[in-house]
Amino acid sequence: MSQQQLQRVKVIENAVQGRMTVGEAAGLLDLSRRQVQRLKGRYQPGEPTWVYHGNQGRRPSNALSARVKRRVVELAKGKYAGFNDSHLQEKLTEQEGLRLSRQSVRRILRAAGRASPQRRRPRKYRARRERRPQRGMLLQVDASRHDWLEGRGPQLTLVGLIDDATGEVPVARFQLTPEDSAGYLRLFRCLVEQEGIPVAVYRDRHSTFQRNDEHWSLAEQLQGFQFPTQVGRALEELGITAITAYSPQAKGRIERLWRTFQDRLVSELRLAAVRTLEESNAVLVRSLPAHNRRFGKPPLCSGSAYRKLDRRLDLDYIFSLRDVRTVGQDHVLQVFGRAVQLPALPSGRGYAGRKVEVCQQPNGDLRFYLDRRLLHQLPALPDADPVRAPNRHRRSSPPPKLPPKIYSYAGHPALA
Secondary structure (H helix, E strand, C coil): CCCCHHHHHHHHHHHHHCCCCHHHHHHHHHCHHHHHHHHHHCCCCCCCCHHHCCCCCCCCCCCCCCHHHHHHHHHHHHCCCCCHHHHHHHHHHCCCCCCCCCHHHHHHHHHHCCCCCCCCCCCCCCCCCCCCEEEEEEEEEEEECCCCCCCCCEEEEEEEEEEEECCCCCCCECCCCCCHHHHHHHHHHHHHHHHECCCCCCCCCCCCCCCCCCCCHHHHHHHHHHCCHHHHHHHHHHHHEECCCCHHHHHHHHHHHHHHHHHHHHHHHHHCCCHHHHHHHHHHHHHHHHHHHHHHHCCCCEEECCCCCCCCCCCCHCCEEEEECCCCCCCCEEEEEEEECCCCCCCCCCCCCCCCEEEEECCCCCEEEEEEEEEEEEECCCCCCCCCCCCCCCCCCCCCCCCCCCCCCCCHHCCC
């Protein structure tokens, strides 16, 4: 007899003997007054079996027969071997005429000692991470490729940042291309110009942020480490710590932001009848202040952790897609199909055979640096290809077996 049944016997006994009213007994047992009256009628002193349900010990009328259970097990072992529970239940209904629920199929197979071929990973323990106490201490960054214009225009990618302390979105922008290095460089430049330099960013393992390949160039083999990506190098040069998230849940704040934007921002774009990239960014700029007022939270500590931008920093150099080229004897470089004649140094001396850095701006402009000194600059061609990161990681020979350690980009020979 269960503890609940023992409790029911004791309460009904007190009600029968007049020590409590029917209403009090109904409240204690969470039953109706009418049901308590029925139990009082069934009460038998000294014989507690009256508390058992009338169907206890009887075979249910809808119970599956042993023959059906044997057939299910035989089909699971033979004809439908390897089928998972849901798939097997569908086949039993469609092909074999056995109308069983998935739970019934599951109970039959487990009772017969047959485990599901579909392995499920156990849930991992996840602890809630408290917000950082001050603005600018940690920003989560990500991009969302979505049909933001609902077919009225091109598919766009929204690249943005969210402050971990306040939940506010300091910077976000639409772009035509998928998640790429040029888009993140534009985003971070806008952030440092508008707010300052943050302490850290929380990002995923996308290839724009970290090297996910095993290829080693000859220069990397000689140095003993892989060079960072274009975005990773820019964050390094600004002293911004990059923290890696190993699951979507780890950066859940910005994942929930995309869900909010895909609801509210899509409606704002529809209301404004937006059809182009320029119109989308204009609506986004107008919507961000209202979004931050609606969803932002005050930080635990006042003030800001953003560092002021040093005016001596060359942002065109930092936020660029860099490649290293060797100057020809005639001081001409072939860059993206263009023959570029480099000027002489102020002293009039040449630098043939030296390595220069070709820095492509996110808008397509080209800037040429020698020892971090600007040599020459060219505007983007009207019909130029979309901006893309140079492939600096072509493998020239099999990669050596080296420990996976990350070093500073300052060891690059062109930056010495």
